[in-house]
């Protein structure tokens with residue numbers, strides 16, 4: 432009896448381990464089919480270095496952006512994409528002598544994203560609002576760019592159920608969308624100003640789910656283009 436109980440516990444522990452690793456196993460399962468083979472995807476984790484981005488309850492947006500972006504890199508690489516990162520640690524891209532650090536940082540990022548071998552880019556951010564009930568993901572596209580709008584729509588369609596978002600894709604009047612010609616979108620993964628979003632955004636499991644949702648949206652978009 433005791434032995435059967437132990438086996439039961441071992442099986443339970445193994446199933447719990449698989450449940451905990453689910454998004455990673457999803458990513459590994461993609462390696463076989465390589466649906467993104469031949470694509471080059473740039474990920475831009477917003478802020479970093481001198482600029483922490485939005486800050487709430489001692490949580491900095493730039494760290495969340497980086498954590499989610501590194502998980503996205505893992506999923507996209509498993510899916511066969513070549514991935515370029517504008518940053519992969521806590522630093523900014525502004526040269527030492529820059530007068531306007533913010534502008535210099537964005538200019539350097541735009542230069543990376545404008546490389547002509549890049550299929551598309553995703554800039555990852557976290558949101559903040561005075562209205563603490565605002566929650567869920569948002570997707571911003573380049574003004575007058577139908578492909579960017581379609582990519583934002585495809586990604587948000589995947590993130591809406593996961594993040595309980597009620598937003599529609601929005602026009603993004605942002606430097607990185609205005610000063611680049613590569614297909615790209617800016618994703619706000621959730622609101623640091625919403626208690627539930629803030630808790631979820633720090634959860635590695637949720638970060639992986641977000642990464643997987645973004646991958647699924649990219650894949651949906653590229654399938655329609657084929």
Ligand SMILES: [Zn+2]
Pocket residue numbers: 477478484485492556557
């Ligand atoms: Zn931001």
